[in-house]
Amino acid sequence: MSTTEAVRPVLSGRDAYRAELTALAAADPRILCLEADLGGRGHPFAEAHPDRFFNLGIAEGAMIDMATGLASAGFRPFVSTFAPFAALRAAESIKLGLGYLGAGVVVVAPYAGVSGAWFGTTHHCLEDFAVLQSFPGIVIAAPYGEEETRAIVREAAASDRPYYVRTGRNAAYRGLLRPGEPVPPVTWAGDGVPDGVCLVSVGEVGTELCLQAREQRPDLGHAHLCRVDAGHLTEAASLLRSRFRRFVVVEEHRPAGGVASSLALALPDAQVHGVGAGNRWPSHGGSHEEVLTALGLDLAAVLAAVDQA
Numbered sequence: 001m002s003t004t005e006a007v008r009p010v011l012s013g014r015d016a017y018r019a020e021l022t023a024l025a026a027a028d029p030r031i032l033c034l035e036a037d038l039g040g041r042g043h044p045f046a047e048a049h050p051d052r053f054f055n056l057g058i059a060e061g062a063m064i065d066m067a068t069g070l071a072s073a074g075f076r077p078f079v080s081t082f083a084p085f086a087a088l089r090a091a092e093s094i095k096l097g098l099g100y101l102g103a104g105v106v107v108v109a110p111y112a113g114v115s116g117a118w119f120g121t122t123h124h125c126l127e128d129f130a131v132l133q134s135f136p137g138i139v140i141a142a143p144y145g146e147e148e149t150r151a152i153v154r155e156a157a158a159s160d161r162p163y164y165v166r167t168g169r170n171a172a173y174r175g176l177l178r179p180g181e182p183v184p185p186v187t188w189a190g191d192g193v194p195d196g197v198c199l200v201s202v203g204e205v206g207t208e209l210c211l212q213a214r215e216q217r218p219d220l221g222h223a224h225l226c227r228v229d230a231g232h233l234t235e236a237a238s239l240l241r242s243r244f245r246r247f248v249v250v251e252e253h254r255p256a257g258g259v260a261s262s263l264a265l266a267l268p269d270a271q272v273h274g275v276g277a278g279n280r281w282p283s284h285g286g287s288h289e290e291v292l293t294a295l296g297l298d299l300a301a302v303l304a305a306v307d308q309a
Helices: 003-007 013-025 044-048 060-072 083-089 091-100 128-133 146-158 203-216 230-241 259-266 288-294 299-308
Strands: 031-035 053-055 076-080 106-109 139-141 163-166 187-191 197-202 221-225 246-250 271-275
Touching: 013 031, 013 044, 013 076, 013 146, 031 060, 044 053, 060 076, 060 083, 060 091, 076 146, 083 091, 083 106, 083 128, 083 163, 106 146, 128 139, 128 163, 139 146, 139 230, 146 163, 187 203, 197 203, 197 259, 197 299, 203 221, 203 246, 203 299, 221 230, 230 259, 246 259, 246 299, 259 271, 271 299
Parallel strands: 031 053, 031 076, 076 106, 106 163, 139 163, 197 221, 197 246, 246 271
Antiparallel strands: 187 221
């Protein structure tokens, strides 16, 4: 590793996506980048490949429809907009284009959960897993850290399947994967003890909270999941069941339609407890952490769920 690489700052999920896609597009002319007025000045893909970058403005449904057509013509379009506008405002276009037609479009959705914080409820998204899980055939991924985000982007670029990839806003984590490593069905971040409780982390916030919980409770197991669509959760459930019977799933999502509820169905002979963002609407602004705490998603909640399990 060179000195420059050693001191390079860790990128947030959304910046890691842009950097990796820009690099991949240099060798793959099929890759296109579409955004809904997110890029601002200096977007790396726009600078490196201006003829393959399209800013569609705040027309998220039309952007998905356009990408569906481009995919049918042999391109591999990546589209990006805030998670609430991708999963909720453009839900019908995703249902028909990526779901019904199976178009090879990759939707990358930053500002997931309540990472928008001060932007308020219009820019929060605690329902995207529930919405996307109801559309068969779409790979749903919630990577944690720069390397896992890069790995999922590489995987999606090499695939012809539709993808939905959720990230946070500006938080940057190196993550659990080594550079260049592919994403496994389950990343074991802690072995735990026999007959103990296993934490199951999903996404950036869920994984950070589980890592913090294991600092206080090293007896806990910790399984991190990146792909959380029905097909991949079935595969992960088999691996989880081989080692544990009691699980605490931590995710920045509402209980209904979240990963905890899906895993409970896939593991009928296990105990599955969920720690998420609850069913209340955030009524006050604040930082990402402050809004999460107001919703009951913090380290204390994780440790309390472990004790209950």
